Amino acid sequence: DQQVKQNSPSLSVQEGRISILNCDYTNSMFDYFLWYKKYPAEGPTFLISISSIKDKNEDGRFTVFLNKSAKHLSLHIVPSQPGDSAVYFCAASLSTDSWGKLQFGAGTQVVVTP
Amino acid sequence: GAGVSQSPSNKVTEKGKDVELRCDPISGHTALYWYRQRLGQGLEFLIYFQGNSAPDKSGLPSDRFSAERTGESVSTLTIQRTQQEDSAVYLCASGRGPGSMAHQPQHFGDGTRLSIL
Numbered sequence: 001d002q003q004v005k006q007n008s009p010s011l012s013v014q015e016g017r018i019s020i021l022n023c024d025y026t027n028s029m030f031d032y033f034l035w036y037k038k039y040p041a042e043g044p045t046f047l048i049s050i051s052s053i054k055d056k057n058e059d060g061r062f063t064v065f066l067n068k069s070a071k072h073l074s075l076h077i078v079p080s081q082p083g084d085s086a087v088y089f090c091a092a093s094l095s096t097d098s099w100g101k102l103q104f105g106a107g108t109q110v111v112v113t114p
Numbered sequence: 115g116a117g118v119s120q121s122p123s124n125k126v127t128e129k130g131k132d133v134e135l136r137c138d139p140i141s142g143h144t145a146l147y148w149y150r151q152r153l154g155q156g157l158e159f160l161i162y163f164q165g166n167s168a169p170d171k172s173g174l175p176s177d178r179f180s181a182e183r184t185g186e187s188v189s190t191l192t193i194q195r196t197q198q199e200d201s202a203v204y205l206c207a208s209g210r211g212p213g214s215m216a217h218q219p220q221h222f223g224d225g226t227r228l229s230i231l
Contacts, residue, residue, distance in 0.1 A: 101162055102147075
């Protein structure tokens with residue numbers, strides 16, 4: 001039962017433009033959401049997170065938006081840079097579950113072209 | 115090093131053999147997680163350790179899978195009588211645990227790529 005879904009397996013964007021990655025979830029009890037970035041042969045690295053009490057969190061070029069009514073979140077990267085080419089995973093957790101246990105989406109491969 | 119360390123980085127074995135994967139978490143991290151990532155899929159939770167509490171084993175796919183953790187240090191994931199569907203990257207992550215003020219992101223190792231022939 002896939003509770004976190006990333007329906008776009010890949011995204012190509014030109015350097016300098018905005019990358020928008022989408023994530024949908026089915027469990028309305030999720031109360032914390034994270035984005036991880038993964039390069040080949042490396043483990044995921046934390047990028048940015050958002051609590052369900054907020055609808056936006058910004059960190060430099062990265063902004064995460066949360067729409068609880070739609071059970072949807074998105075990650076905006078602006079401007080996109082070649083080093084942003086990686087797989088991005090959306091993850092969610094709920095505080096009533098084992099602390100920090102994450103449900104991951106399948107990932108979106110981002111390619112930033114010159 | 116300061117990060118999560120996993121060994122071996124790659125493991126190729128024959129179907130039916132047992133394998134043991136090792137994880138050294140970041141020092142001081144009380145929480146330790148195992149995930150696996152099959153080809154083209156997201157990370158799948160396997161098991162969670164927190165201090166001396168009973169682990170959350172709810173993600174282990176079968177009784178061929180088991181894991182141990184010694185105190186708040188090294189963990190080993192053991193797969194007995196391996197099957198081809200066990201082929202995946204097995205990722206370990208550690209975190210500061212529920213004593214933290216807020217959710218803390220997990221820190222992942224680079225994983226063990228397991229291939230069952």
